[in-house]
Amino acid sequence: NAGVTQTPKFQVLKTGQSMTLQCAQDMNHNSMYWYRQDPGMGLRLIYYSASEGTTDKGEVPNGYNVSRLNKREFSLRLESAAPSQTSVYFCASRSSYEQYFGPGTRLTVT
Amino acid sequence: AQSVTQLGSHVSVSEGALVLLRCNYSSSVPPYLFWYVQYPNQGLQLLLKYTSAATLVKGINGFEAEFKKSETSFHLTKPSAHMSDAAEYFCAVSTPYSGAGSYQLTFGKGTKLSVIP
Secondary structure, eight states: OOOEEEEOSEEEEOTTOOEEEEEEESSOOSEEEEEEEETTTEEEEEEEESSTTOOEEOSOOTTEEEEEOSSSBEEEEESSOOGGGOEEEEEEEEETTEEEEOOOEEEEEO | OOEEEEEOSEEEEETTSOEEEEEEEEOSSOOEEEEEEEOTTOOEEEEEEEOSSOSEEEOGGGOEEEEETTTTEEEEEESSOOGGGOEEEEEEEEOOOSSTTTTOEEEOOOEEEEEEO
Protein backbone atom coordinates (compact mmCIF):
# COMPACT_ATOMS: atom_id res chain seq x y z
CA ASN A 1 0.00 0.00 0.00
CA ALA A 2 1.96 3.00 -1.31
CA GLY A 3 -0.60 5.67 -0.30
CA VAL A 4 -0.27 8.79 -2.45
CA THR A 5 2.54 8.87 -4.99
CA GLN A 6 3.72 11.80 -7.11
CA THR A 7 6.02 12.04 -10.11
CA PRO A 8 8.42 13.58 -10.77
CA LYS A 9 10.11 14.53 -7.49
CA PHE A 10 12.01 17.43 -9.05
CA GLN A 11 11.60 19.36 -12.28
CA VAL A 12 13.21 22.42 -13.85
CA LEU A 13 11.35 24.16 -16.66
CA LYS A 14 12.03 27.18 -18.79
CA THR A 15 9.41 29.92 -19.01
CA GLY A 16 6.75 28.95 -21.52
CA GLN A 17 7.33 25.21 -21.36
CA SER A 18 4.54 22.86 -20.41
CA MET A 19 4.45 19.82 -18.17
CA THR A 20 2.12 17.52 -16.30
CA LEU A 21 2.51 16.51 -12.67
CA GLN A 22 1.20 13.05 -11.95
CA CYS A 23 -0.53 11.85 -8.79
CA ALA A 24 -1.95 8.46 -7.94
CA GLN A 25 -3.52 6.95 -4.82
CA ASP A 26 -4.21 3.32 -4.00
CA MET A 27 -6.58 3.88 -1.08
CA ASN A 28 -9.80 3.91 -3.15
CA HIS A 29 -10.57 7.50 -2.10
CA ASN A 30 -13.12 9.54 -4.03
CA SER A 31 -11.72 13.01 -3.35
CA MET A 32 -8.32 14.26 -4.48
CA TYR A 33 -6.59 17.64 -4.22
CA TRP A 34 -3.68 19.66 -5.60
CA TYR A 35 -1.92 22.23 -3.41
CA ARG A 36 1.05 24.48 -3.84
CA GLN A 37 3.37 25.41 -0.97
CA ASP A 38 5.35 28.64 -0.99
CA PRO A 39 7.56 29.94 1.83
CA GLY A 40 5.51 31.82 4.42
CA MET A 41 2.24 31.07 2.62
CA GLY A 42 1.28 27.64 3.92
CA LEU A 43 -0.50 25.35 1.49
CA ARG A 44 -3.00 26.78 -0.95
CA LEU A 45 -5.56 24.74 -2.85
CA ILE A 46 -5.22 24.83 -6.64
CA TYR A 47 -7.90 22.37 -7.77
CA TYR A 48 -9.80 19.49 -6.32
CA SER A 49 -11.87 16.57 -7.53
CA ALA A 50 -14.72 15.39 -5.33
CA SER A 51 -15.17 12.23 -7.39
CA GLU A 52 -14.16 10.65 -10.68
CA GLY A 53 -15.32 12.87 -13.53
CA THR A 54 -15.60 16.11 -11.54
CA THR A 55 -13.11 18.89 -10.89
CA ASP A 56 -13.44 22.31 -9.26
CA LYS A 57 -11.25 25.35 -8.77
CA GLY A 58 -9.64 26.10 -5.47
CA GLU A 59 -8.05 29.27 -4.18
CA VAL A 60 -5.29 29.69 -6.82
CA PRO A 61 -6.31 27.97 -10.09
CA ASN A 62 -4.95 30.46 -12.64
CA GLY A 63 -2.33 28.97 -14.95
CA TYR A 64 -3.26 25.36 -14.17
CA ASN A 65 -5.52 22.66 -15.52
CA VAL A 66 -6.36 19.29 -14.04
CA SER A 67 -7.62 15.92 -15.21
CA ARG A 68 -9.20 13.23 -13.09
CA LEU A 69 -8.23 10.34 -15.32
CA ASN A 70 -9.89 7.67 -13.18
CA LYS A 71 -10.50 7.09 -9.49
CA ARG A 72 -6.79 6.56 -8.80
CA GLU A 73 -5.17 9.35 -10.81
CA PHE A 74 -5.39 13.14 -10.70
CA SER A 75 -2.94 15.13 -12.84
CA LEU A 76 -2.00 18.81 -12.80
CA ARG A 77 -0.92 20.53 -16.01
CA LEU A 78 0.99 23.74 -16.52
CA GLU A 79 0.37 24.81 -20.12
CA SER A 80 2.86 27.68 -20.21
CA ALA A 81 5.04 27.76 -17.13
CA ALA A 82 5.90 31.07 -15.48
CA PRO A 83 8.50 31.88 -12.79
CA SER A 84 5.61 32.59 -10.38
CA GLN A 85 4.76 28.88 -10.56
CA THR A 86 8.04 27.93 -8.93
CA SER A 87 6.80 26.06 -5.88
CA VAL A 88 6.43 22.71 -4.20
CA TYR A 89 3.30 20.90 -5.32
CA PHE A 90 1.46 18.41 -3.15
CA CYS A 91 -1.27 16.02 -4.09
CA ALA A 92 -3.65 14.64 -1.45
CA SER A 93 -6.56 12.25 -1.24
CA ARG A 94 -9.30 12.19 1.37
CA SER A 95 -10.97 9.52 3.45
CA SER A 96 -13.87 10.88 5.50
CA TYR A 97 -12.46 14.10 6.99
CA GLU A 98 -8.74 13.23 6.83
CA GLN A 99 -6.42 14.08 3.93
CA TYR A 100 -3.34 12.05 3.07
CA PHE A 101 -0.49 13.80 1.30
CA GLY A 102 2.04 12.70 -1.25
CA PRO A 103 5.77 13.48 -0.95
CA GLY A 104 5.60 16.51 -3.26
CA THR A 105 7.11 17.74 -6.52
CA ARG A 106 9.63 20.55 -6.35
CA LEU A 107 9.24 22.66 -9.50
CA THR A 108 11.54 25.46 -10.58
CA VAL A 109 10.68 27.69 -13.53
CA THR A 110 13.57 29.78 -14.88
CA ALA B 1 -15.54 31.21 4.88
CA GLN B 2 -12.89 29.77 7.14
CA SER B 3 -9.40 30.93 8.03
CA VAL B 4 -6.49 30.02 10.26
CA THR B 5 -3.94 32.24 11.96
CA GLN B 6 -0.74 30.83 13.38
CA LEU B 7 1.02 33.23 15.71
CA GLY B 8 4.76 33.22 15.18
CA SER B 9 6.38 32.06 11.97
CA HIS B 10 9.43 30.89 13.96
CA VAL B 11 9.56 29.51 17.49
CA SER B 12 12.73 28.43 19.30
CA VAL B 13 12.75 26.33 22.44
CA SER B 14 15.45 24.59 24.43
CA GLU B 15 15.59 20.82 24.48
CA GLY B 16 13.39 19.64 27.35
CA ALA B 17 11.34 22.84 27.47
CA LEU B 18 7.63 23.19 26.83
CA VAL B 19 6.54 23.52 23.21
CA LEU B 20 3.55 25.81 22.57
CA LEU B 21 2.47 26.58 19.01
CA ARG B 22 -0.55 28.83 18.67
CA CYS B 23 -3.44 28.48 16.27
CA ASN B 24 -6.63 30.50 16.06
CA TYR B 25 -9.37 29.82 13.54
CA SER B 26 -12.50 31.40 12.21
CA SER B 27 -15.40 29.41 10.92
CA SER B 28 -19.10 30.06 10.50
CA VAL B 29 -19.95 26.46 11.42
CA PRO B 30 -18.46 24.02 13.93
CA PRO B 31 -15.04 23.14 12.54
CA TYR B 32 -12.80 20.16 12.33
CA LEU B 33 -9.22 21.10 13.22
CA PHE B 34 -5.89 19.51 12.38
CA TRP B 35 -2.20 19.86 13.07
CA TYR B 36 0.25 18.61 10.46
CA VAL B 37 4.03 18.35 10.72
CA GLN B 38 6.46 18.69 7.84
CA TYR B 39 10.08 17.61 8.18
CA PRO B 40 12.60 19.12 5.74
CA ASN B 41 12.02 18.05 2.14
CA GLN B 42 9.14 15.80 3.06
CA GLY B 43 5.36 15.78 2.73
CA LEU B 44 2.84 16.55 5.46
CA GLN B 45 2.10 14.08 8.23
CA LEU B 46 -0.99 14.31 10.41
CA LEU B 47 -0.11 14.92 14.07
CA LEU B 48 -3.61 15.06 15.52
CA LYS B 49 -7.18 16.03 14.74
CA TYR B 50 -10.27 17.40 16.48
CA THR B 51 -13.58 16.22 15.07
CA SER B 52 -16.12 17.31 17.71
CA ALA B 53 -15.48 14.56 20.24
CA ALA B 54 -13.12 15.18 23.19
CA THR B 55 -11.79 18.74 23.32
CA LEU B 56 -8.33 17.59 24.46
CA VAL B 57 -6.79 15.64 21.63
CA LYS B 58 -3.67 13.52 21.89
CA GLY B 59 -1.54 12.89 18.84
CA ILE B 60 1.67 11.21 17.84
CA ASN B 61 5.12 11.92 19.27
CA GLY B 62 3.73 13.21 22.59
CA PHE B 63 1.88 16.21 21.15
CA GLU B 64 -1.57 17.28 22.22
CA ALA B 65 -3.97 20.13 21.48
CA GLU B 66 -7.02 21.55 23.17
CA PHE B 67 -10.05 22.88 21.29
CA LYS B 68 -11.38 26.01 23.01
CA LYS B 69 -14.53 27.23 21.32
CA SER B 70 -14.79 30.40 23.39
CA GLU B 71 -11.29 31.43 22.33
CA THR B 72 -11.52 29.96 18.79
CA SER B 73 -8.16 28.35 19.47
CA PHE B 74 -6.49 25.02 18.93
CA HIS B 75 -2.98 25.41 20.34
CA LEU B 76 -0.45 22.58 20.04
CA THR B 77 1.66 21.62 23.06
CA LYS B 78 4.32 19.13 24.09
CA PRO B 79 5.67 19.06 27.65
CA SER B 80 9.30 18.41 26.74
CA ALA B 81 10.89 19.27 23.39
CA HIS B 82 13.19 16.83 21.67
CA MET B 83 15.70 17.60 18.96
CA SER B 84 13.69 15.45 16.57
CA ASP B 85 10.70 17.82 16.95
CA ALA B 86 12.46 20.45 14.81
CA ALA B 87 10.16 20.84 11.81
CA GLU B 88 7.45 23.08 10.39
CA TYR B 89 3.97 22.75 11.85
CA PHE B 90 0.74 23.65 10.10
CA CYS B 91 -2.68 24.16 11.62
CA ALA B 92 -5.65 23.56 9.33
CA VAL B 93 -9.43 23.92 9.53
CA SER B 94 -12.12 22.04 7.68
CA THR B 95 -15.86 22.45 7.75
CA PRO B 96 -17.91 19.34 7.12
CA TYR B 97 -20.91 19.90 4.92
CA SER B 98 -22.46 18.10 2.03
CA GLY B 99 -21.50 19.01 -1.49
CA ALA B 100 -18.56 18.90 -3.84
CA GLY B 101 -16.38 21.17 -1.74
CA SER B 102 -16.95 19.39 1.53
CA TYR B 103 -14.08 18.92 3.96
CA GLN B 104 -11.79 21.35 2.17
CA LEU B 105 -8.74 22.17 4.26
CA THR B 106 -7.62 25.74 4.85
CA PHE B 107 -4.08 25.96 6.19
CA GLY B 108 -2.30 28.46 8.34
CA LYS B 109 1.03 29.83 7.11
CA GLY B 110 3.05 27.52 9.31
CA THR B 111 5.34 27.79 12.31
CA LYS B 112 8.91 26.61 12.06
CA LEU B 113 10.06 25.07 15.33
CA SER B 114 13.75 25.08 16.23
CA VAL B 115 15.03 23.07 19.20
CA ILE B 116 18.21 24.33 20.84
CA PRO B 117 20.44 21.71 22.49
